[in-house]
Amino acid sequence: MKWNDHPALRALHQSLTRYMAEHADVADWQIRAQYSEGCQSLLLGTAGNALSVYQDRSVDDLALSLTLYCPSPDGTLLGSSSGSIDPRANLNEQLALIHSSALLAMNPFYPLADKPTGDYPKVESGDARLVNHLGQTHADLIARIAAHSLTLQAVQINSAELFSNVHHQLLQSSNGIDARKVSTDLYFEVAMERAPGPNDQEVLKYWHFVGLDDADLEAKLDAVAIETLMTVAAELPPSRDQATILIDSYGISKLVAALVNQLDAASEFAKGPHLLPGDSVLTGTPQAGTDQLSVSVDPSLAQMAKSSPFTAEGLIAQKAEVIVNNQVLTQLIDARMAHYLGKAVNGISGNLVVNSGSLSKAELLSSAKEVIEILDFSSLLVNAATLTWSSEIKLGRLYRQGQFVATLKGGIVSGNVRASLGGFKFSAQRVKRNTVGGYFEAASGYDGPEHMLIWTGIQIAGQAENS
Numbered sequence: 125m126k127w128n129d130h131p132a133l134r135a136l137h138q139s140l141t142r143y144m145a146e147h148a149d150v151a152d153w154q155i156r157a158q159y160s161e162g163c164q165s166l167l168l169g170t171a172g173n174a175l176s177v178y179q180d181r182s183v184d185d186l187a188l189s190l191t192l193y194c195p196s197p198d199g200t201l202l203g204s205s206s207g208s209i210d211p212r213a214n215l216n217e218q219l220a221l222i223h224s225s226a227l228l229a230m231n232p233f234y235p236l237a238d239k240p241t242g243d244y245p246k247v248e249s250g251d252a253r254l255v256n257h258l259g260q261t262h263a264d265l266i267a268r269i270a271a272h273s274l275t276l277q278a279v280q281i282n283s284a285e286l287f288s289n290v291h292h293q294l295l296q297s298s299n300g301i302d303a304r305k306v307s308t309d310l311y312f313e314v315a316m317e318r319a320p321g322p323n324d325q326e327v328l329k330y331w332h333f334v335g336l337d338d339a340d341l342e343a344k345l346d347a348v349a350i351e352t353l354m355t356v357a358a359e360l361p362p363s364r365d366q367a368t369i370l371i372d373s374y375g376i377s378k379l380v381a382a383l384v385n386q387l388d389a390a391s392e393f394a395k396g397p398h399l400l401p402g403d404s405v406l407t408g409t410p411q412a413g414t415d416q417l418s419v420s421v422d423p424s425l426a427q428m429a430k431s432s433p434f435t436a437e438g439l440i441a442q443k444a445e446v447i448v449n450n451q452v453l454t455q456l457i458d459a460r461m462a463h464y465l466g467k468a469v470n471g472i473s474g475n476l477v478v479n480s481g482s483l484s485k486a487e488l489l490s491s492a493k494e495v496i497e498i499l500d501f502s503s504l505l506v507n508a509a510t511l512t513w514s515s516e517i518k519l520g521r522l523y524r525q526g527q528f529v530a531t532l533k534g535g536i537v538s539g540n541v542r543a544s545l546g547g548f549k550f551s552a553q554r555v556k557r558n559t560v561g562g563y564f565e566a567a568s569g570y571d572g573p574e575h576m577l578i579w580t581g582i583q584i585a586g587q588a589e590n591s
Contacts, residue, residue, distance in 0.1 A: 125159050125292045127304065132186060132211035133157060133294075139215035140190070143223075150223060152193040152236050154301075157294040160185045162287060163262035169281035173273040177266065182259070186211070190219070193236065194226045201230040237437035237459035237469075239300040244433035244440055248426040250308035251335025255290050262288040265310070265341065272342045279349045280319040282326060287311040301438035309429075309560045310339050316352045327352045329500075332560045334569075335427040351499065351519055358533030361496055361517060361586035368579040369537060370488060370497040373555045375504060377570035379513065379541045380419060380476055382506040387446055387454075389461035397509050403452045406545035410450070411580060414547045415481050419447040421456070423474030428569035429558035430475040439471035446472065450545065478572030481550030488549060488577040490526025495577070496584065497521045498537065506541065514538035517584075535586030543581030551575040 127133055136155065144150050166179040188209040195202050205225035209218055253261050265286060273281055288310050295303040313330040317323045329348050333339040383405060385391065391398035399405065405417060423441035425431050435441050437459050445453055454470065462469035489495050502516035520532035550573035561567030 127157065127292070127294050130157075130159075132188060135211060136188060136190070136209060136215060139219060143216060143219045147223060149194050149227075150192050151195050152298040154191040154193075154236070154297045155294070156187075156189045156191075157296075158185075158187045159292045160187070160289055161258055162289040163259060164287045165262070165266055165285070167266075167269070167284040167286075169273075169283060173276050173279075173281050175270045175273050175281065175284060190222060192219070192222050192226045194223070195233060196230065200233055202233040203227050203230045205229050232464065234460045234463040236297060236299055237301070237435075237439050239297075239438070240440045242440065244303060245424065247305065247424055247431050247433045247441075249428075249431045249433075250290065250306045251337070251427055253336055254288060254308040254310075255306055258288060258290055261336070262286070265336075265339065268341055269312075269345070272345050276345065276349045278319055279316045279352045280321065282315045282317060282323065284315070285311070285313040295434065295438050297438060303434040303438050305432055305434070308335055308427075309333065309558075310335075311560070312339070312341060312344065314345065314348055316348050318352055318356055325352070325355050327355055332429070332558050334429055334431075334558050334560075337427060338556055338558065354531045355519060355533065358519065358531040359587075361520065361522065361532040361535040361537075361584055362589055363535075363586045364496075364582075364584045366579075367537070367582040367584045368492040368495050368577065369582050369584075370485075370495055370575055370577050372499070373557050373570060373572065373574050375498065375501065376478065376550075376572060376576045377476065377557060377559075377568060378504050378506055379544070380417075380478055380570075380572075381566075381568055382508060382511055382513075383541050384419060384421070384446060384456075384476065385508055386511070387452060387456055389455045389457040389465055389467065392455070393461055393464050397511075399452045399455075401452050401454055405447055405450050405452060405542060407540075407542045408546045408580075410545075411547040413549070414545075415549050416449040416479075417447055417545055418445070418449060418479040420445045420477040421472050421474045422477050422571075425475050425477075425569065425571060428475045428556065428571070429560055429567045430473070430569040432474070435471050435473045437471075439469065441473045442471045443474065444470065444472045475569030475571060478570070479550065480552055480554055480573050482552050483549060485551055485553065485575050486526070488551060488575060489523050491549070491577065492579060493525060495523045495526075496532065496537075497523065511541040512538065513541065532586075535584055537582065537584050539578065539582045544578045547578065547580030549577045 191206040203226040207222040310333040500518040502518040504515040506513040553574040
C-alpha cells in the first residue's frame with residue numbers, strides 16, 4: 125500500500141491547504157493515518173476437538189485523524205484538538221469542527237517537534253510473511269491450530285478465534301515530518317472445558333503476537349488444557365499479611381511499565397508522583413539476597429509491539445538505559461515536555477528490556493518456605509500514581525518447601541511496586557511478550573525474565589488457616 129497516491133489522504137491535504145489559507149489562526153497540523161488489512165476466523169469445537177470454521181472473513185479499514193494547532197494572538201497559549209476524518213463526508217465541515225474545538229482547548233504554548241535532520245532507521249516492526257502473504261499465512265496458522273487441537277486429551281475446545289492483521293501507518297506534520305512503518309499482529313483466543321461436560325468450568329484465554337516467531341500456538345493450547353484440568357479442584361488461597369508470590373512475565377511487564385511511566389517527564393510536569401535521575405526506584409532498605417532492577421527502553425527490537433523508527437511526535441525513537449541497579453539514569457522526554465520543563469529532548473521510546481536473574485523457576489519456588497505461584501490474574505490493575513496494585517487470583521498453585529500442595533482460585537493479592545523491589549529475585553530464563561494495545565491496555569513490548577519471586581510488601585486476602 126502506497127500512501128503517496130492514496131485518494132483520501134490527497135483530498136485531505138488539498139482541503140487542509142485551502143482551509144488554512146482562509147484561517148490564519150490555524151498555524152500547524154498533524155495527520156495520522158492507518159490502513160489495516162485483516163483475516164478473521166471464528167472456530168467451533170466439535171467431537172474429538174475437531175475444529176470447524178463457522179465464520180471466515182477478510183476486512184480492511186482506513187483510519188484518518190487530524191490535529192490542528194492554533195496559537196493565541198500573544199503567542200503564550202496554544203489551542204489544539206484532534207478528530208477522526210471521514211473521507212466520504214464534507215471535509216471542510218470536519219476541519220471547521222476541529223478548528224473550533226482547538227480554540228476552546230488552550231494550554232501553555234509549545235512548538236511542534238522539529239523534523240529530524242537524519243533519516244529514520246530501519247526497524248523490523250512487523251513480520252514480512254504476514255505483510256506479503258497475509259491470506260496464506262493466516263490459513264497456515266488455522267491449520268496448525270486445528271492439527272494440534274486433535275492431540276489434546278480430557279478437554280473439550282468450545283471455541284477459538286484467530287485474527288491476523290497488517291497495519292500501514294503514517295505520521296505527517298506541517299513542519300515536514302513524514303514517518304511511515306508497517307506493523308503486524310495476531311490475536312488468538314481459545315475457550316476450553318473439562319471433557320466430558322457439563323460446561324460449568326470454562327477457561328478462556330487470549331494472547332497477542334507480533335509475528336510468527338512468537339506465535340507459539342501449540343504451546344498455548346497445551347497450557348490452556350493443563351489449566352482447564354487444574355481449575356476443577358481449586359481452593360481459596362490462605363490469607364497472608366506477608367506473602368511470598370511468584371509471578372510470570374505478564375505480571376512483571378505490568379509492574380515495570382507502571383514504574384517506568386513515572387520516569388516520563390509528563391509525570392513531573394503534572395506534579396504527580398515521578399522519579400528523577402539519581403532517585404532510587406525502591407522504598408525502604410533492600411533485604412539480603414534481593415536482586416536489583418535494571419531496565420532499558422529499546423525501539424529497535426525485531427517484531428515487538430513497541431518497535432518503531434519514530435516516536436508519537438515524529439522524533440527518531442532512541443534506545444537508552446533508564447534504570448541501572450535500582451537507580452534512575454534518565455527520564456523519557458518528548459519535545460513538548462522538554463519545552464515546558466526546560467530540558468533536552470531525548471525521544472526515548474520503545475520496548476521494555478529487563479535484566480535477568482540467576483535462578484531457575486524450580487530454584488525460586490524452593491527458596492522460601494511457602495510460595496504462591498500466580499498463574500493467571502483476573503484483572504491486574506496498577507495505580508499509576510501510588511504504584512499499588514491488586515487483583516483476584518484467577519488461578520494459582522501453593523508450594524511449601526518447593527513442593528506442590530494445592531491448586532488455588534479466588535482471593536485477592538495486592539502489593540506495591542516500589543516496596544516489592546526491596547525483596548525479589550528474577551529467573552534466569554527469559555521470554556518476549558507483546559500487548560498490541562486497545563481499549564483496556566496500552567501497547568507494550570517486554571523482553572525479560574520469565575518469572576519473579578517477591579517476598580516484600582505482598583498481602584493475600586483468602587481463607588483463614590483453619591477454614
